[in-house]
Amino acid sequence: MTKRRSSRAKQRASSTRQIIYTLLILLLAVVVYVFGLGEEENQEEANAPATIAPAQPPTEQDWYSLYFTQVINSDEDSAHHGAAVERALIQSIDSAQNTIDGALFELNAPDTTAALVRALQRGVKVRLVVDDEHAFEDPESTIEEVIAAGAEVHNDARGALMHNKFLIIDGKELWTGSMNLTRNDIYNNNNHFMMIRSPEMAQNYQSEFDEMFTDQVFTRRSDSRKPPNPSLSIQGTQIETYFAPEDGIVIENRLVQLIGSAQKSVRVMAFSFTLDAVGGALIERLQNGVVVEGVFETTGSLQGQMPKLACAGANVRQDGNPDILHHKVFIIDEQIVVMGSFNFSNSARDDNNENMLVINNPGIAAAFLTEWQARFNEGRIPKPEDLKC
Numbered sequence: 001m002t003k004r005r006s007s008r009a010k011q012r013a014s015s016t017r018q019i020i021y022t023l024l025i026l027l028l029a030v031v032v033y034v035f036g037l038g039e040e041e042n043q044e045e046a047n048a049p050a051t052i053a054p055a056q057p058p059t060e061q062d063w064y065s066l067y068f069t070q071v072i073n074s075d076e077d078s079a080h081h082g083a084a085v086e087r088a089l090i091q092s093i094d095s096a097q098n099t100i101d102g103a104l105f106e107l108n109a110p111d112t113t114a115a116l117v118r119a120l121q122r123g124v125k126v127r128l129v130v131d132d133e134h135a136f137e138d139p140e141s142t143i144e145e146v147i148a149a150g151a152e153v154h155n156d157a158r159g160a161l162m163h164n165k166f167l168i169i170d171g172k173e174l175w176t177g178s179m180n181l182t183r184n185d186i187y188n189n190n191n192h193f194m195m196i197r198s199p200e201m202a203q204n205y206q207s208e209f210d211e212m213f214t215d216q217v218f219t220r221r222s223d224s225r226k227p228p229n230p231s232l233s234i235q236g237t238q239i240e241t242y243f244a245p246e247d248g249i250v251i252e253n254r255l256v257q258l259i260g261s262a263q264k265s266v267r268v269m270a271f272s273f274t275l276d277a278v279g280g281a282l283i284e285r286l287q288n289g290v291v292v293e294g295v296f297e298t299t300g301s302l303q304g305q306m307p308k309l310a311c312a313g314a315n316v317r318q319d320g321n322p323d324i325l326h327h328k329v330f331i332i333d334e335q336i337v338v339m340g341s342f343n344f345s346n347s348a349r350d351d352n353n354e355n356m357l358v359i360n361n362p363g364i365a366a367a368f369l370t371e372w373q374a375r376f377n378e379g380r381i382p383k384p385e386d387l388k389c
Helices: 002-047 084-095 110-121 132-136 143-148 183-187 199-213 248-260 276-287 306-311 346-350 362-377
Strands: 064-068 099-104 125-130 152-155 165-169 173-177 192-197 231-234 237-244 265-270 291-296 315-318 328-332 336-340 354-360
Touching: 064 084, 064 362, 084 110, 084 165, 084 173, 084 192, 099 199, 110 125, 110 143, 125 132, 125 143, 125 199, 132 152, 143 152, 152 199, 165 199, 173 199, 173 336, 199 231, 199 237, 237 248, 248 276, 248 328, 248 336, 248 346, 248 354, 265 276, 265 362, 276 291, 276 306, 291 306, 291 362, 306 315, 328 362, 336 362
Parallel strands: 099 125, 125 152, 265 291, 291 315
Antiparallel strands: 064 192, 099 165, 165 173, 173 192, 231 237, 237 354, 265 328, 328 336, 336 354
16 A cells, blocks of 8 residues: 555656646746747837938028028017027128118018118118118118118109018128018018028129119119029029019919919918919819919908819918918929019019019928928818808
8 A cells, every 4th residue: 555655646746747847848938939929029110110200391501591480479579589580681691791782671670670780880881772651651660770870771752562572692692582671570470581692693683673772763664674694593403583563474474384384283372362364373273183272361361362262172271370471482393482572463463573583493392381381281271151152
């Protein structure tokens, strides 16, 4: 009995060891599997393509700097300092050695005004053409400060607007765009302003400045000065220059032509858009499968082309800025940009002094498209009852 019990005990012990060994093997297999799977998953994660945030489009190259205003919607004077675009403009003014010639619809930005005064104090010749009403009758205008410091200032002395916003620094740098040199336009309104480093481009605007400042010509005349480089190439970028009112009809026809050439998309940001021919060109492209989208300054938008575009099926919005969307921009096929002071209106075409650039550059177009998308995203879809389709 004792021997038999001992044998059974050994058998039980042996069976127990086998069970333990089996469990250990199973446990080891589980551990290897789990850790091996985890390592494999980690390896897959390591090999997975990274999610790359889209880079912001370039807004600066060696021949240009492009700025969009950062809206703060404040009437506090203390808040109207330090905007990137104004800092860059002031730096350019402070670097002037000989001349600053400009055509300014308005002027009341204190920091920019101070920079112009500093330029005069160090002997830089400053000459300005301004709008008679907005530069002199505006109680906030600082034009008298630059006159007192020695600037030569002429005004258009007429009912239509001298609506340009450009400065020429030392005959080699040009600032132009939709941005007036005012507190509201720099800090509260949506605008673009571009500095182009090109003596040839500066010559175009110098010719227009001389026509207004020296010749005192502000209307459409057959003897108007012509830009010496109406179409030029800067490091592979083709740029066309136009001035109104002398080129008003030419500008309208060119806009219709550019829009008519669109194969994929036309996007617009517009303070004012009343030109029927241009609106009709957009609708024609829309009917032929081209994406047509726009964001419009809310005030006055129902009296312009926006309702016609909306009723034709274009994706349009009224802007969301409680102040003003002041752009005058077309982006065509994400390649060509139309920009400047020229509103897409009958007044700009027929009467006002304006300038417009057509720039063929995908990088610049991408920067404008980013600005367009931001303004479009914050916009509001027009109410159907307002459109009256």
